[in-house]
Amino acid sequence: MVTLLLFLVPLIGGLVSFGLKDDRTARGWALLVATIGVALAVWGINLPAVDAGRNFHAGWMGSLGSSFSLNLDGLSGILTLLTTIAYPVILVATWNSTYKKSNSFFGLMLLAQAGIIGVFLATDALLFYFFWELALIPVYFLCSQWGGERRIAVTFKFFIYTFTASVLMLIGILYLYFQTPDKSFSLQSFYNLNLSTREQSHVFWLMFLAFAVKMPIFPFHTWQPDTYEQSPTAATMVLSGIMVKMGVYGVIRWVMPVVPAAAYSWGDVVMSLSVIGIIYASIIAIQQNDLKRLIAYSSIAHIGFMSAALFAESTSGAQGVMMQMFNHGVNIIGLWIVVELIERQMGTRKLSELGGLAQKAPALAILLVIVAFANISLPLTNAFVGEFLMFNGIFNSTVTQYNHVFAVLAGLSIILGAVYTLNMVSKVFFGNTNQLTARATDILFNERVALSIVVGIIIVFGVYPQPLLNLTAGFVDSLLKEASVAQLIGK
Template sequence: MEQLLILLIFLPLVGAVVTAFLGNAAKHVALGSAILSLGLTLITVCNFTPDASTQFAVNYPWIQDLGINFHAGIDGISMITILLTNVLVPIIILSAYQHDYKKPNAFFALILFMQFGLLLVFTALDAFLFYIGWEAALIPIYFICAIWGGKDRIRVNMKFFVYTIAGSLFMLMGIIYLYLQNPAHNFEIQAFYNLNLDAVQQGWIFWAFFIAFAIKMPIFPFHTWQPDTYTEAPTPGTMLLSGIMLKMGIYGVIRWLLPIAPVGVQEWGHLAIILSIIGVVYASIIAFTQKDAKRLVAYSSIAHVGLIAAGIFALNTQGMQGAMVQMLSHGINVVGLFFVLDIIASRMKTNKIADLGGIAKKAPQLAIAFLIIVLGTVALPGTNGFIGEFLLLIGIYQYQVWAGVFAGLSIIFGAVYMFRMYQNIMLGKTNDLTIGFTDIKGSEKVVLYVICAMIIALGVYPKPILHLSEASVQQLIEQVSQKLTSVN
């Protein structure tokens, strides 16, 4: 079954190369490649045993003199992120069908190349391979934003690039340090887990990795690149950033930071939770003031990710399982929100909330789909957002009551600014701009119907997703606890 993982990782790369040499058919080939990847993912899920083991593993010598191997595998934690990636990429590609991008072959090839980088990150069991995937996912999104972004794309993209490269360098220094401490002189993740680092060493490793991951998520105060980048990027780029790429940071904390530096997490994790919760409250308050709907959703994303990060650093099963589910749910919801706003912007040429209104009268199908996505975003029971946020809040509350109280403000604040945005855009009277609005059609219907179906299905029956990651999450918590016990 190891060939299945090789196919899963490299199919998007092959698709990217083929797509790059096509013309107008590029988007169809890209969509076909993404659907094939989704099919392989479903086969992988069906053949996956939901225990704590690593499955479908491949381990080939790569740069033997440096102890670098192409070592990859899947457990319950990585299975969730692979599912997230390969479910959302075809949706993102299909959402781009309504636009005629210049050089479509390059545009869609970059999306597939980014998918390849993301899958490397989510399956790598070698730190060098993980870093290669980390950078491989950054390069295409940089060009997507720089070439197809808005008027201020150059300045905004440079800020994004500087932030992410700086974070990557911190992580690279941490990886090199761990490699030098490893008697086996390889980059194997298990060898890094087994290192006996003292408290000072783990403190440095914590910050080297945390800064890189906090920038990618992003967590306050490393978030300042995000709202501008989300706003200026073309909508498929924004979807990739918000729906999948930020999960690289969350996954990095779970897979690398917690097991390698548990003492560092014990010492500094409380500060990480404080920063995460500050981000929840701060981003929610800023969202209230936004006049542009796309920026409002960008700040909403910061708040939701802050809640996920706090749940992870709570270091309990409920918080970690909540993070697993919410990674998937947040990706689906935020992609849906940005797609609805893209539909509106493509028709009205604006995302200014004050310029809109009464769209529901002209586009009832869009209004219903938008409402379902908003309900999922504000965690209404019966939607996908509920179970994740419920578990996250339980986990944070178990860690500290006051942390749970302030983290819970995200639900209250989120309901207010999301419903107010919906009311101002969709309800009320039509105006001179919205009087000619037309309802969704073609690929727009397909994308929104699929997203709404997933929101309801995961909300009504989240057990399969929870079951996929449960054993791996439990093993991770036990592993960290045992290390802390042996040190103390």
């Protein structure tokens, strides 16, 4: 039952929000709904693995072989936990932001949360596709209605990319559906298919391209920097911190175990694109003068590292990806919070126009430095363990003969990440104040709370990552069994 509540609470909460007229009431309601989500997620992942509460199954479109099936396992559990933690943090951090028709804004935010959680829980392909679209549609409206000056053109580009990707995914899902003996959309039916190598390759590219756009990885990334720059910061946090994980999740859940031979055959190509994206995005990030675009390219580099580690098909690499999806989401949201606070107070995001903020906002400077250290995977921060596992997984991969080359190239992301992250911290917070930054003040109580939660997670899981490892360990074993062993025996 908890799986159904995880979806229903934000769905109903979002619909109710549209009927609220008072701005403060709409904000308070959204925060209440989001906080209930955290309690439900913690409850769900602490249930025994065999507990019936982790599963929900009901009739939906029986004539089409589709059911309303939800499941909370290690993979969906860690991403649901990320989603539910992120939402209250985002709402608290942006409490002082003003929105026209705030009831509609918060209603769309909660509907997006419902769709995202549905994506992570669905074990029926048609239901998965329904939730995928449910997550995207509210974001289109958030970007187009509350975005920047170029929001219409940017949102249209975002729509074209994601709509094309969704069509490709639907074609792949329908093809798999018609190959099942009992015409079923269930995940297990897809896992049981015995497709030829040629069929697997076709399905692989249909599905992978759809998820590659969402991640995004090179060269399917061009929609992302513009969208992040023009979207309202709260929506950008959702896109960057949570929604990009939908793409990685799709590859893990719906591609590698379904077409394992194709994933193995095309692994070198995907890993090559991934490491190219890591280096390309990192170099572009170094050149950026706009804080939002810098963080956007940083995100592309981090996701590229996850993609490369995933196709290494090793235990440590897969485990690292699971952890890093959670940790990257937390860390990138922390960076977006800082950008929101600076832009709201200073009226600019340009590094060249900032400087010396540490003198005027010491609390913000201290909190940002910790988040920045996590962004470059410094030891004792949450990102270190996941990134080390991913690097180890690529280096020791047995599915590619270029594992050492990929490891070295992927490892450059750590060095390049330190360059653009520390450069950002230096230009924004250190040096002398100027006419603009001389009037800066330190952050408010709610902003300290939001950033303190992020920093707390960074430190806790940096020092003691075992809970995240325990949560995902069982799923990693089953994933590699489906994606690696199955293709060796001719699944």
